[in-house]
Amino acid sequence: MSKLQFKNKWVLVTGASSGLGEEMARQLAFQHGANLILLARRKDKLEQLKTELEKEAKVSVKTIVADLSKLDDVDRAIDQLLADGQLYAAILNAGITYFGKHAELSWEQFQTMLQTNVVSVVRFTNRLVSHFESTGKSGGVLIVSSMAAIHPVPYQSAYSGTKSFILSFATALMHEIKNKQFSLSVYAPGGIVTEMTAGDNFHDLQGWLMPVKQAAREGIDAFRSRKLIHVPGIMNRVGGFFMKFLSKRFVMGKMSKVYEKSLVKAQERNSKS
Template structure:
């Protein structure tokens, strides 16, 4: 069976991706800041699904974090078949009213760590004449610049366009790249993004497990861009019809209303 390296696996969509992969019989390498949460996940998947799970407690906002993670993989002679870049952070705030280190850390996590891990993973696969799959978690925010989410939407636009370009570059190598674009999801992201809990925990939102299953299946199918949910697909189409500037203004007003 295939081994998946999943970042941000301690909660939310990343946690559900780990559970779903393990349920198929696949082994895991899980990465997140919280070692205790990763160990709890390891206990669950090894007991319930009888798979192997290697824990790498790592803060991916650290410089060169991607290389450090892959060095750990090499040290333990782990063979990775699927790379799932799920770790990411968002924060709702006016750009100049937040400390610059917040935005720098967001860029490090949402862009630099994703880029580095894709680089070292794809390089390894090609050097060893192996095929594999990459799933990068972007967002429907990638399709327009969103006021109050300016840096977040910009980083997710990078993840989307980077994934699309990389998919074409790596096609002949047998390596597929998928950008998963979920909309608002019922998870702990809303709290960390400074959104009103009544919105972020609304039962009208899709669950993290449903988004994870959708993204995982699209990765297996080798689809390049995967927008989750009919409403989100319509929203993305409307953005393209109305234009990025208009869509960004509307989205900005919505996020202004749901901000704490």
């Protein structure tokens, strides 16, 4: 199968108003000449990026304001996307986390995370796969999961579960697809410097995070090459390899201590201020 070529093609990026999605949109426009459909809830951020990319990268940009935790919004967005039959590729990147004690995660917050990270991704994937299967067109979908799908993270237990679901779902589904011009890929980064990790709870973990430009570049390269699963960063891949030889209980125990320490320190700073 030939590599994806984004030049003058329409590419959807969900969660394009900040972080990884925003940076992927920028690189797709400036380095690959892609036309973009930017989706998120914050209209002002999307409009700002649209203006910048149209003016400076000379590409065409559309925006869709939608709340992916709401199924009606998800369906409306997909209808809009597929209406003209021009969609070539989609990066399903939007996602939220909860970093704290699982016992303190409200049921409402959990449902919102499940709807955003899992239900919307499955809904988009179903319709997109069906579109590419029926038309036989060339294209691809990249699903942004996380290393937390492979090595679950204590104090982000529910988040890790959502990311594991989409990793398993997409890697299995890829083998059911008949259109040989279409690829489904999963991107599983470790920590990245974005709004998601900007909160005080993550303060002590900043040294582990990857710059967003690198995370975006590796994600786009893996997508172009139609890789099934890609973990960015040599250290993440080497670390992941050696972790296979250690007991999961031992590794998770060590991780738990590091994450708990970061949370406790954040609480101490808050109580002092």
